[in-house]
Amino acid sequence: MTATDTAAQHRLGMVLVASSAGVFGLAGILTKSIDADPLTITSWRGLIGGLLMSAYVLWRRRGAGGESLHLGWQGWLLAVLGTISSITFIAAFKNTYVANVVVIYATVPFVVALFAWLIVGEMFRRQTAIAAAICLAGVAVMVWSGLGGGHGFGDGLALLMTCLFALYAALVRRFRDAPVVWAGAVSAFLGIIPAWFVADPLTVPPASIPPVITFGFTFALAVILWTEGARRIPAAEAGLLGTAEVPCGIFFAWLFLAELPPAASLIGGAIVLAAVFWHAWRDWANARNAAMPSRLIEKESQKA
Template structure:
């Protein structure tokens, strides 16, 4: 009986941590649009604060380890960090150029793009449910992006699609480079944006208002990563994927509450298609995991 209570408590803790991480992640669009500074300035501050906190978390996590902490990334780690940096930069830029809803929905299709890249790069067979969900999601994304033709949002939607493939490639590289310290690569990714960004902007030339929001953005990013990492250690990947899908409606809700941003009808139609596909796929994975 005590073991069952412990397992139940751990599951509740894991669910709570992952849900809290989705709330923190869902603030990205609101904070990006609320900050008046340019994309590079946001990337520099988010990268600096994120790198510091993630590295601190890494050492705290390994504080009881008897083995010395491996700090070498090697070319694989730096390739992973570079891809992560480009994807993060596109993520911020997309929010600046199009609706939060569009970026959030397109980002939700990352697992399906990753499955496609795994098939191309690793010749890994794609499951039939994944193919169905990916096809529905692609239809939704095409509806959203197609509606932006001739409008100022088209470039932002295109950047969001590039961001989606960048994150998908990042996920696949994590699997290929399985022995690479992922947390350190994530910190290096954030730090790269900090270093490179100094050549494109003056990050110190920000208002007090932007400075506070930039600090909040960096903190929320790092906290989201840490909460998600700790939560996924406790619950199954299927549960984490299902809970993570709540980030899409949360991001759209946050944009409506804080920015009064209401995207066009086509964004809702495409978003509903993508969200239904993501939820159906996540629920199916969850049910299969429970039946094992």
């Protein structure tokens, strides 16, 4: 691959990951636009999104490429954990502000680092510890304000969802041979099961059908965009671009729902966002500096 092709792939990766963050940011407004309980929403999102993700996995498997369809116990563990975190994710949106959920969820990289240290033995970096401590203070401000404003339960669900997804991400690092995207598709299908025992998914009001279909489509689209984009750019850069999901989610909630959280939530959110962006920027800058010598050598070799 020539330098021009590499640069083109890099630009494409940036666009795909940034687009994925924007699509992920629609989750809050779509959840609140659907007049149904969290299990029903999860079931329909899982059915539509799971079908689309399965088609993507099968498309990737054409020829000799793509993931294996054999989950094994590791893949099934990821699938079940993903289903539980998805249900909690949607329930959190139903019980608190969109801004609170997306900001608390933004702390995932730091919780992942903690679980990765406990499960995989990865070193917990100093800058990560500093950013995590700042985030903890910001989340404490948000949750404390929610207790007095009737949103404490939703904030608690957002915290639980964040921990569950962080555990999922840490296990992905531990189970390096597990078919992650296929496990995500199976996880989406598993989300259909609880609704049939507890709720009645067929009772979705006609007015909620378009956002339900859109939710399933955007769920699969965001996963596919992220998967394809992350293949083309460094992990640090993908992490930095992925943080765009937070301002996108808050902006969409304000634009479409006229939802503005209380001052305490905004203050706590600003603290968390400052820590997240600082950490992501440091990762990106460090990765760029580390890659600089190899780029210079490549340029010199091309001149020669």
